[in-house]
Amino acid sequence: MISQIGSLALSISGGLILSNFFFLFYYAIKKDKTFLNVSERGLIAVCFCVILATLCLLNELLISNFNLQYVSQYTSYETPLFFKVTALWAGQAGSLLFWTFIMSIYSLIYIHVTLKKMPILKYSSYIILSFIFGFFLLLSNFIANPFQPVSSDIIVQNGNGLNPLLQNVTMAIHPPTLYLGFIGTTILFVMALSGLISKSLNFEWIQSIRRWSLIVWTFLSGGIILGGYWAYNELGWGGYWAWDPVENSSLMPWLILTAFIHSSMIQEKRGMLKSWNILLAASTFLLVILGTFITRSGIVSSVHSFTAENLGPLFLAFLSSLILFTGYWFVKRFDTLKSDNKIDSFTSREGGFLYNNLILLLMCFIVLWGTLFPILSEAWNGEKIYVGATYFNQLNVPIGLVLLFLMGVGPLLSWKTTSRHTLLSNFKIPMLMSFFSGVIYSIFFGPFQLYPLVTCMGIAFTITSIMNEFRKSYKKSKSNSKSIPSAIVSMLFSNRHKNGGYIVHIGITLLFVGFIGRAFEVEKEFNLSPGEEIYFANYIFKLNSIKSEARDNHYAFISDIDVIDQSNNLLTSLRPEKRIYFYWNPDPEQRQPHSELDIYSTMRKDIYSIFSAYDAEKNQGYFKIMINPLVNWVWVGGIVMVLGSLFSFWPSKRRNHGII
Amino acid sequence: MNKIYTSLILVFTLIVVWTIYLTNVENDTNSLTVRYYTIEELSTKEASITKVKVGGLIKPDSIIINDTDQLEVSFYVYQGSDSLKVYYYGIRPDLFKDNAEVVVAGAFDDNLIIATELQTKCASRYEGDLKNIEKI
Structure with a gap:
């Protein structure tokens, strides 16, 4: 019924x-x-x-x-x-x-x-x-x-x-969060196009679409981070990002939306880049639909793709009609999109936002090109060629590093133009901090690797620059309030939009701290019988036992591995499991093995363990151990990012007259 | 056109062209790309190829796991009537079993793929037909 x-x-x-x-x-x-x-x-x-x-x-x-x-x-x-x-x-x-x-x-x-x-x-x-x-x-x-x-003609006994x-709990919240981000872009598209068609791209419009874009951005960022968290804690390959087509499909709209959030600020403040902003806002949604097309058509092989029904052609038709629609109105209304002002100087805040747009757009292009390359190359000469993680990392890492520095440069620039004197005095301290952190890094954390070193310098540069901004506004608010905490609070709340943005930037620099760790990951696969031990990465891994247990909806083999550090202290006991779901099924084809990981996690490093196979005859387990430094910083960075974004758009009493 | 826009567009174009160039270097010498072959294509190839990516189904009863080292495995992937032998050393995905859909990447030599990468796709159990249903 x-x-x-x-x-x-x-x-x-x-x-x-x-x-x-x-x-x-x-x-x-x-x-x-x-x-x-x-x-x-x-x-x-x-x-x-x-x-x-x-x-x-x-x-x-x-x-x-x-x-x-x-x-x-x-x-x-x-x-x-x-x-x-x-x-x-x-x-x-x-x-x-x-x-x-x-x-x-x-x-x-x-x-x-x-x-x-x-x-x-x-x-x-x-x-x-x-x-x-x-x-x-x-x-x-x-x-x-x-x-x-x-x-x-059939009755289903059980599903x-x-x-x-x-x-898994993360898997329960990751898709809805990501969906809230994805689908929120629909509103951006509708607003951009209807503003364009009805020729009402006024101040009210830009404020409102900016508000929407921040909401969407928050969900999208949260969804992506949660997806990485799920992959890391559940899938058992020890990473959080694999440049899989489906992951890329969520990253592309994020990059363009981030670009929009920055460039729309120029429109809000100086009435420029109207046409550009329309394109960015519309593209965010178009990229979401493109991503959905990629996921649901099976055109690019991905671990995530749905295979049941092929919705590819329908999504392609939908996407094409949206692109045509956008293109038609963009051309038709192009004369209403003239800028009220001109950008005068390379060293202006506007310039900084433009560099940001350039970088984000380049990253988006690289991801798009890499994701579609198998299709494009096949259409070109019949050879289906895939690009691997190396492609994405080799191109995106250096560009990403420029973006990291740019986050620090932005606040140092003034609107319209920055005088040479201000430029020098603003850059002095962040440059010094960056240099010192580079030196300290080289002395204490050799051997030399270029990217980690530059990332470390970039983090120091950006954090110093943002802190300097906070210090300046703190000075201002301090004169009005008595105590230090109330001065800090009133400083933060004095311009939530701007300060929220800085908090997001701090979150992103924390993400970069986590990314540094990727350069230092090590792993080992080995087999052990109970009582045996192995030495790896300055730890002793000792297998105590392998027990088995029938549980509610699966059967589990549970290992017990002691991790002993250099000074012979027991650091932790890891208990990765090998589970068999549907083990009661008489057809072995229908049983479903699953490796349940165990991770010893600290801010410095994670010890990641996988119980990959069990040989019952020899009573021997096959394990994989990975040492992943700094991974927790990624999650912390993600949380800070989302909180910062919430802080910047959460409605306040003062803002009630504002628009969404 | 404003000077600042011109230089931005120039930088953008340069990097785009560079990206396109990098991905179009010949497959054999390009560390960034790997060509996807169908099993049919490979089964007729004589020469060895340094990098291949192949997708197919695992031939039932073809999985042989080394008794002394369970990380070592060989199996056949098939697609239609063509099949190829694959050798792999390492931890296998949980969904690795007969008739599972796999993608392997590695070197191709003498009708054998020495795989360095082995991925399985989602189990048919959750996407395909209902199997544990009873007809009236």
Whole structure:
């Protein structure tokens, strides 16, 4: 019954979208506001129908209604309640509905908050939103319907269950967070295009789209970091980023969105780069759709790709129509995009933002080129050529380092132009700090490696420069307040936008601290029987025992490895496990082995252990140990980044009159 | 055109051209790229190739694990009627089993792939047909 309601809600929303186009068409001809209002109601109704459908699917997952194909494919009676909820986005059909669900929530906010303040954007916004909703509802209704029943001649006794790799708390929050970022770009696209079409790229518009972009950026950053955290803690290859096409697909919109956040500041302050900002805001969404196309078409081999139904051609058609639409209006309205001002100097704040845009765009191009290279090379001469991690690192690392320094340079530059005198006096201290940190690094952390050294200098430079900014505004606020803490608080809150931005930059420099560690990773694979030990990377690894245990939904072999350091102290005991899910299944093909890692984690280094195989006859375990320095800094940096961003856009009382 | 924009566009173009150039250096000498071959293509090749990437399914019952060192394995990958022998030393992914979809990368010599990289794709169990269902 509930599933019929869900299915009906999906059909109705599809019908409503269709009728919406008629209403909008009539409005265009008759200019009668009633039609515009009706289409607004229609869109709101669509949103609520989609939300209803999602709740229905959730209900079916929770009550294990295996009459639905989707429910039987991704859950079983044994699936814990929590993961029955997360199964909502585990498969193709569910994740598409979930996508539309989030889009509905965003659209409701957009309609009720943003469009209320800027009604001029309504008409074009509704057209674009209806088109995008139409596409996703088409998919959910006809191609990947989550309410599809299993064929009538079979009864499902128990469902397949959720992939053990996905039965993990991080995996439960990573996809929704990333989705909130991905789908939020829809609003940026709608706002950019409707602002362009209705010729209302005014100050109110730029402030509002900036606010939206920060919200989206926060989710996108959080989602990416969580994805890395999940990969590191669950997948067992000891890293958090592999330049996989799907990871790249999330990085590209992030890079362009970051560029937009910076360059739109020039528009806000000086009325320049209007056309450029429109392109960036629109491209963010286009890149998200491109990424979805890559993920769901199977065109590039990736560990993440969905294989069930091929949605590639549909997404390609959708993407092309969006690009054509953007291109058409961009050309048509180009004369309204003239700058109010000119950039005068290389050493100005505007210049700094432009360099930032250059770097981010280059990185995006490199990632895009590398991701699409197999397709492009095959189209070119029939040879499918892949580029590996070496390509991405070799090109992106040096460019990324320039970006690191640039984060420190930016605050030292003034708007319009920086005089030579200010330039020298501003650069003096950060340069000195950078130099000293380089010297200290070389003395204490040899042998010489170029990138870690430069990264270390860059971190010192940028942190000093940002701290100097904080010190300056602290001085100002100190004269007004009595105690030091209240002065610091009032300093931070005096310009949340700017200070939040600096906090984000500190977060990113912390990420770079983590990246340095990658240069010093070591690993070893070996086998041990209980009682045996091995010496590696200044530690003794001693295997005490391998026990076995039947648990709720799997069977586990549990190892117990003592890690003893140089001074013969027991540092920790690692207990990586080898698990067999579905071990009760008589068909060995259906059993699912899974390596559960154990990580000893400190700010200095992680000792990462994997129990990869167990030889029962010889009572021997096969292990892999990795020493990964500084990884925790990546997560800390990620948290600081997200907090900084939240700080900068979180509404305050003073800002209530502002716009979203 | 403003001087600052011109120089930015110039830098951008230069690095883009450089990137495109780097990826287009011949496969054999390029450390950044690896060519993907189908099993059919490779099974007719005589010469050895330093870097290949191949995708296919693991031939059922072809996995041979060394008794004394379980990290050492050989197996056949197939696609249609063509198959190729693969040798690999190292930890295998959890999903490595008969009929699993794998991508291997390594050197090709004398009809054998000496793989340095072995990846499996998601298990069919979660994406494919329902297997543990009973017909009425």
